[in-house]
Amino acid sequence: MSYAPAHCRIAPAPPVHPPEKVRGGGGAEGLLQIKWDPLPRSKWGDNSISYILYFRLKSDDAINGQWQKVKTKQTYHYTVVGLDFYYLPYTVKVQAINKKGPGPNSTEAIVYSAEKLPDATPTFLSAVAVNATAGRVKWIRVNNTRETAGGAVGGYKINYWPEGPQCKGGGDLEAGATSVNISGDVGEALVVGLHPWSAYCLNIQFYNAAGLSLKTDNYYLKTTGFPPKLYPNYVTVMSHGSDSVRLLWKGVSVQSEEEPIRGYKALYWNITEDIRAARVVDFGMSQTGVIHGIKKNKIYRLVMLAYNKGGNGNKSMNVFFTLEHLMKGGVLNLIRQAAGQYEILLTLVKRENSNGMAMS
Numbered sequence: 001m002s003y004a005p006a007h008c009r010i011a012p013a014p015p016v017h018p019p020e021k022v023r024g025g026g027g028a029e030g031l032l033q034i035k036w037d038p039l040p041r042s043k044w045g046d047n048s049i050s051y052i053l054y055f056r057l058k059s060d061d062a063i064n065g066q067w068q069k070v071k072t073k074q075t076y077h078y079t080v081v082g083l084d085f086y087y088l089p090y091t092v093k094v095q096a097i098n099k100k101g102p103g104p105n106s107t108e109a110i111v112y113s114a115e116k117l118p119d120a121t122p123t124f125l126s127a128v129a130v131n132a133t134a135g136r137v138k139w140i141r142v143n144n145t146r147e148t149a150g151g152a153v154g155g156y157k158i159n160y161w162p163e164g165p166q167c168k169g170g171g172d173l174e175a176g177a178t179s180v181n182i183s184g185d186v187g188e189a190l191v192v193g194l195h196p197w198s199a200y201c202l203n204i205q206f207y208n209a210a211g212l213s214l215k216t217d218n219y220y221l222k223t224t225g226f227p228p229k230l231y232p233n234y235v236t237v238m239s240h241g242s243d244s245v246r247l248l249w250k251g252v253s254v255q256s257e258e259e260p261i262r263g264y265k266a267l268y269w270n271i272t273e274d275i276r277a278a279r280v281v282d283f284g285m286s287q288t289g290v291i292h293g294i295k296k297n298k299i300y301r302l303v304m305l306a307y308n309k310g311g312n313g314n315k316s317m318n319v320f321f322t323l324e325h326l327m328k329g330g331v332l333n334l335i336r337q338a339a340g341q342y343e344i345l346l347t348l349v350k351r352e353n354s355n356g357m358a359m360s
Helices: 171-175 331-337 340-354
Strands: 032-034 049-059 068-072 074-081 089-098 103-104 111-113 123-131 135-142 155-162 178-183 188-192 198-210 219-222 233-241 244-252 261-270 279-284 288-292 300-308 319-321
Touching: 032 049, 032 188, 068 103, 111 279, 123 219, 135 198, 155 171, 155 188, 178 188, 233 288, 233 319, 244 300, 261 288, 279 288, 300 331
Parallel strands: none
Antiparallel strands: 032 074, 049 068, 049 089, 089 103, 089 111, 123 135, 135 188, 155 178, 155 198, 198 219, 233 244, 244 288, 261 279, 261 300, 300 319
16 A cells, blocks of 8 residues: 655744855956855745945954955855955855845955055066076065065066067067966076077066066167087996996087087996986096996996086986996896896896897
8 A cells, every 4th residue: 555755844944054255356456356156946945145344444453343244146256355454364255145034154264355456566687598498587576465476476587589689678579478487486587598699678567466567678688699519429438446337538619609618528327227326526627537426236237428608408318337347248247247127227238229229
């Protein structure tokens, strides 16, 4: 025997849950923007609800401050607080209300009024080429205070374009500028992707959530020539001491549009690691040098490169060595002395041979 399902109707009642995730901030200058999540339909307690928003300026005597009250059916509210009240904290809470009465207040939240366009600009310090394709720009930061920054520090914007030392800017030159944004309260940045042997002009702007400050004056930056295209040849490793080896190599000549050679570097690392773990030794303009700290029964990989003002040049072919031996053809003897790295060595030998590269 079956029965029809019973139905019962619950009488309307005030909401028993508060709205959640009260938040805000941003918006146009002079506004206070507040938002919250809508109360789920299952928690209304009736067929319809509204919201009552309370807010007041947060201060030391806020306990005695007057709450401002707004009733709305929306889940957001914008109110004009005035230009003088930019980026100030307000205490905010929200409650739901239906025909039977109001529900509980939400947890109080702190919401900031909108920021204003910044009046301050950074002070330029320097713009110096790091290599052929990058330059480092430095400036004095805008003070991270409400009054100076117009709110919270957002970051800095560097605008740069190709132009000679006069750096007049304006017109089509600056209209085609490339810009890079640097987030945070910082005083320098690396500008990359420049062209070698090229002249640039640049200016800097500060920004917060409301927008950009005025630009600084224009300043000059010139990149260097190309780094070395050639790499050192005839790299030889010889025994030297109980924990050291001596290197010999043939230097490189300067090619067209390259900066003069400033020196040579060796990069070496254990073959169980990768090049990111490489130790770097700078030998200056010498074409021989000693590497210390080499351990017994370890196989090392080594490359050489030349460098100049334009940066590091191309790397030489790999050279494999141990403290006792340069790896030429005597691979079998070396394997016997470094048995723990047998499989790694065989893999390297096969890889080098398959690429048609002789170990030297």
